[in-house]
Structure formats: C-alpha cells, structure tokens
Amino acid sequence: MTATFSVCVYCASIEGIDPRNLQLAADVGTAVGERGWQLVSGGGRSAMMGALAIAARKAGARTLGVIPHSMVEREWADHDSDELLVVDTMRERKALMEAHADAFVALPGGVGTLEELFEVWTSGYLRLHAKPVVLLDPYGHYTGLLEWVRGLRDAGFVRDEAIDRLVVTTTVDEALDACVR
Template identity: 70%
Template sequence: MTAGRGGRDPHAVCVYCGSSDGVPQRYLDLASEVGREIGARGWSLVSGGGKRSMMGAVALGAREAGARTVGVIPRSMVEREWADHDSDELLVTETMRERKALMEAHADAFLALPGGIGTCEELFEVWSAGALDLHAKPVVILDPDGHWTGLLQWVEGLMAAGFASRAPLERITVVRDVAGALEACAPRVDATAVPRSGT
C-alpha cells in the first residue's frame, strides 16, 4: 500500500537507527542532525517509517530541512500507531523481510546510526550484500562515540579465525562526524554501479 507522492526521488539515503524509547538524548540529536543535513543537500530520506525515537527524529529533521521522506513499515506496526503518517510516501508491507527489501530498493546509499538488534540486522544484510558485489551502493556507519566498536572488533576476530576475508571491512566506511558520513553517502559517478532497484 502506498500513501503520498510517487515517482523517482532525489539521491536517497536509507538511514538505519534505533527506534526504542529511552535512548540517550544525544542520539536523538544526532538523528535529527542527520535528517537536517540530508535535506540541506537536496536529498531524500528512506527510513523504517516509524515516528518514535531516533527513527522519528531523523524523519522530522529531514522534513524540516525540505527533504522528501519515504517510510517503509510493516502493517503490524501501523496498527500499533507507530507509523510516521507525515511521510511523503508511506509504504506498508506485510512482513519485515518485505520492509527491508523495499528500503533497499528505494535507496542509493545506506547509513547506520547507533541502534540495537534490528539496526544490526539491517546493517549486516546490506553490508554482506555489498561485500558479495550484489550492489555497489555505499554502506556507511556513523559512530561518534564508539557505539559500533565492539561489533567491528568482532568482525576483525572473524578474519583472524579464518571465517572472513578482508573484503567486508573494505566494503564499509566508518565515520565519526555527520558531515563525513554524508560525504561518504554522496552520489558516485560509476558506470558499473548497480541501479537503485538492485536488479
């Protein structure tokens, strides 16, 4: 189901981030800043379609800066009144798997902010797909305070144990500041890049 405007968006950044209540205020502020900076560049935002916590803050910040926002949310979450109905386009799916696929299809770049298990799952899916050359879109982690340090060290340990090559870490960009993160998400002139749809 689609609500709102259709058509091809400007350069679209898919932001993965925490959606739980109770996260520290600094992360809400970070999400809001990311949204505003996406709008300042004339880009659009793809998000998980929720209005709570960091997910809501990034969408609100983006719209306040003039960005078009596309939210993708499972029907069960809409029914719990979690949906961001202010999205320019709200795509409602039946399953979480469909949600992730639509978010990926609508995005030109992926940016992970601090988050929990769901954020990790989304990040790993697009990260591993990029490492396998299934898409050529940027995958970026914004980590101003070491939130992702343990995960990255664990991946380093996988390489040391022979379970992974260097390719996964070479396929991801880790940045400490918002400006650097969005620069890493910027459009690339690359004739070999896979189209947004991933097909």
C-alpha cells in the same frame, strides 16, 4: 544516482535512549534535507527514527517510510511521511528500503539496526548491489562489534574485502560524503 539522491538511514526506534543519539539522528535528517536528498527510513515515528524524519522534512527533504502492517496497527507509523509504504513483512520492508536507496547509513541502534546493517553490508560484499554502506559511530557505540568482526577476519572467517566494504565514520558530514563516493 537517481534524479533525487536517496539515502536509507537505519537507527533505533526505541524510547528512552541517550538523548545525544536523538540529536545525532536529527542532525543527520537536517543534513539530508540540506543536501536536497530524499530520506528512506523504516517509517516509524518514535525515538531516533522519528527525530530523523522530522528534522529531514524541516530541512526540505522528501521522506519515504516503509513499515509493516503490524507496526502501523500499533500506531508506530510516521503518517507525516511524504510517502508511507505499508508492507506485510520485515523482509518486504528491507527489500523496498534497499530498492529506493542509493546509499545506506547506520546510526547507533540495537538488534534491528544491526540486522539491517549486516544484510545490506553482506549483500554489497557479495556484489548484489554497489551502493555505499556507511556506519556513523561518533560515540564508539560499535567499537566492540568492529573489534569482533576484525577478530573473525583474523580467524579466517571474514575477508579484508568484506571489512573494507563498510565505511566507518564519526561525523555527519563524513558519513554523507561517503554516500556519494
């Protein structure tokens, strides 16, 4: 663990989603701040990503955002971040987010969140890092995905060790507790 524990949270940045997901993101941000941790995020100011960062700062967390130039140019950047790293590509974004984090939590999200989750989950399974990878799923958002992955295991495409590498939780406290185990 670094001097200040840093958790990277993946979540949706698209507007118009169920308000309970915005509240979930805000609850995670608040809990990160209350634990005295740093939040690492995708550096956006919209939807869940924005709610997460705003709540984290209100609760005293330092926030570090990583965002590609193209998204800054579209005025999507969270310029209130304590530190905003601007990169050229999404690959650079993910690499910096991973480098600055001690653990990862994925909240409900879409294809971008899934892509980030699968990359960090896979790299952990391949022992490219030993950081916890946690899925916070209080509303069953990922039920179908998890069933599909278990089906891949049953068909011989995925090992139990890979499935076990992902910690699935249903509450904010469980998710953040799993980050330090």
